Amino acid sequence: AIFKVINFSCAFPTMTSPNVCCEKGPLAHLLLFHVLLLRSRDYDGFVSSLLLPEEARRSSLALRAFNVELAQVKDSVSQKTIGLMRMQFWKTAIEEIYRDEPPNQPVSAELWRAVRKHYLTKRWLLRIITEREKDLDDRAYRNLQELEKYAENTQSSLIYLLLECLGLKNVHADHAASHIGKAQGIVTCLRATPYHSSRRKVYLPMDICMLHGASQEDFIRGSREQNVRDVVYDIASQAHVHLQHARSFSNNVPAAANLAFLQTVVLEDYLQRVRRADFDVFHPSLKNRNPLVPIQLYIRSWKKSY
Known part of the structure; x- marks a missing residue:
């Protein structure tokens, strides 16, 4: 079974395959589009989706592809107006989807x-779209609470939808999902810092940067000084706190819901690696994906724990 996880890249055929997920015609191309989009933009989410029950797997791929489409708008447009037009397309698309008239x-x-x-x-x-739209303002978060709100409205909302795909409605699972989504939003912000800094952009909470006397220029030039590490430590610590809070509900969360929380494996992995790097967010060891994560995801899905 673990061998199958290691070879997740083979779980879906390539573009040259005559048969995609046992589907034919236009449907095969739709599935293939999702697979290629997720493998290139959200590999961890792609792997997590493959570990869901068959009845939820395809829907999870669709939701994650939707999330990727929205997430990449900010980096793919040169003008805010164009980004707003893209977001309006998705708002309209959602309304049409719920009228059973989805766009082509x-x-x-x-x-x-x-x-x-x-x-x-x-x-x-709609909440995911609205929050992504606000994020087009392209500025740093004023404080950690603002980052957490963004994470709740985007990442947590996605997990709520994954729980619905699994047929689950449970208040304890929702509470756990809220904290996991916040942790994921915080970790995503940290992981993306080297990339954003290379483009002379810094989105880390300004209040924490000011607390430690770290300027945006420090991050833009890739500083590895202690004050920069202290900023990363404070932010990473808050992600860890959210994971701990999420786990405090574990005894009351249905076992099936744990499959919607598999991303905790990825979050733990990053937080452990950044800690080993002494909270140097620019450390070379953080640039590459951990090849053991797919195996860890499989084990966690088998144990049905988070």
Whole structure:
């Protein structure tokens, strides 16, 4: 079984395959679009989706592809106006999906299928779009609470939808999902710091940077001084706190819900590695993906724990 996990890249055929997931025609191309998009933009989410039960797997791929489509708008447009137009397309698309009139677009078509199958809550989908739209302002978070709010409205909303794909409605699972989503948003912000800094952009909470006397220029030039590490330590510590809070609900969370929380493996891995790097967010060891994560994801899914 572990061998199968190591070879996740083979779990879906390539573009040259005559048969994609046992589907044919236009449907095969839709599935292939999702697979290629996620493997290139959200590999960890892609692997996590493959570990879900068959009835939720395809819908999870659709939701994660939707999330990727929105997430990449900010970095792919040169003007905010264009980004706003893209977001408006998705707002309109969601309304059309819930009228059973999805636009002729790969992600929209699969999202429509997921909505019909699982009766997904429209509010969560629209909340993700609205928060991503606000993020087009392209400025640093004023404080950690602002980053947490962004994470709640994007990452936590996505997990709520994954729980719905699994047919689960449980208040304890929702509480855990809220904290895991916040942890994921914080970790994503940290992981992306070297990339953003190379483009002369810094999004880390300003209040924590000011507390330690770290300027945006320190991050732009890739400083590895102690004050920069202290900023990373404080932010990473808050992600860890959210993971601990999420686990405090574990005794009351249905075992099936744990499959929606597999991303905790990825979050733990990064937090452990940045700690070993003494909170140097620019350390070379953080540039590469941990090849053991797929195995760890499989083990966690088998144990049904988070």
